Amino acid sequence: MLNADPAELEKFGDLAHRWWDPNSEFKPLHEINPLRLDWIDRHVGLAGKNVLDVGCGGGLLSEGMATRGANVTGIDLSEKPLGVARLHLLESGQKVDYRKIAVEQLAEEMPGAFDAVTCLEMLEHVPNPSSVVAACARLVKPGGQVFFSTLNRNPKSYLFAVIGAEYVLQMLPKGTHDYAKFIKPSELARWSKLAGLEPDELIGMSYNPLSKQYSLGRDTSVNYLLRTTRHA
Numbered sequence: 001m002l003n004a005d006p007a008e009l010e011k012f013g014d015l016a017h018r019w020w021d022p023n024s025e026f027k028p029l030h031e032i033n034p035l036r037l038d039w040i041d042r043h044v045g046l047a048g049k050n051v052l053d054v055g056c057g058g059g060l061l062s063e064g065m066a067t068r069g070a071n072v073t074g075i076d077l078s079e080k081p082l083g084v085a086r087l088h089l090l091e092s093g094q095k096v097d098y099r100k101i102a103v104e105q106l107a108e109e110m111p112g113a114f115d116a117v118t119c120l121e122m123l124e125h126v127p128n129p130s131s132v133v134a135a136c137a138r139l140v141k142p143g144g145q146v147f148f149s150t151l152n153r154n155p156k157s158y159l160f161a162v163i164g165a166e167y168v169l170q171m172l173p174k175g176t177h178d179y180a181k182f183i184k185p186s187e188l189a190r191w192s193k194l195a196g197l198e199p200d201e202l203i204g205m206s207y208n209p210l211s212k213q214y215s216l217g218r219d220t221s222v223n224y225l226l227r228t229t230r231h232a
């Protein structure tokens with residue numbers, strides 16, 4: 001059975017035409033993109049690397065990595081965001097191979113094919129996130145890195161990511177996030193280890209509503225990133 005929630009895929013499909021509008025529902029992704037891109041590039045050295053972006057959506061991160069010289073494959077199961085991502089390549093002149101395929105299926109086809117794998121802001125939208133983590137682990141070369149980001153599960157993240165972002169600040173459409181699907185760093189670390197990935201670095205990504213700026217730092221209580229390395 002496909003590890004996907006049709007309602008989630010439809011939700012992103014319905015918004016897809018606004019993906020590259022920096023003032024749309026995707027504004028937060030636009031604002032965090034340079035931070036996460038720099039962080040990934042610093043660890044991977046993207047130029048010339050084969051990178052897979054899982055749950056790529058309209059291609060903000062995929063294209064950003066291509067701009068840094070990586071050979072990027074972007075996969076998603078929602079058709080419309082992939083269409084938008086392909087169209088945007090015509091504007092930017094970048095090259096990304098976008099495919100509609102489940103990460104578990106790609107792992108059967110191309111085990112160990114990638115120098116690095118990214119899976120950002122996606123795990124909290126799937127029914128079985130540990131299966132995605134395991135597939136990412138299979139897709140990266142031994143010694144290669146896998147990067148995840150998602151939302152922590154605690155009262156503060158409920159307050160900030162659901163009530164604050166969706167209802168008070170109205171940065172995101174209501175219903176964007178389902179609190180029950182948020183993932184504690186300890187859970188993500190456990191799934192990573194079970195899949196043969198060593199967690200190397202956990203960092204937080206925070207939003208300051210006064211300065212309206214995102215930053216990377218120690219506070220992992222709401223949004224966080226985990227960098228892992230596949231055992232050689």
Ligand SMILES: C[S@@+](CC[C@H](N)C(=O)[O-])C[C@H]1O[C@@H](n2cnc3c(N)ncnc32)[C@H](O)[C@@H]1O
Pocket residue numbers: 003004005008009012013029054055056057058060061075076077078081102103119120121122125126
């Ligand atoms: C919040 S967006 C994040 C997009 C991109 N990773 C980023 O951070 O800019 C979540 C994406 O996950 C995709 N998605 C949800 N379930 C998926 C699944 N089972 N397989 C692949 N992609 C999925 C959605 O279609 C959507 O494009």
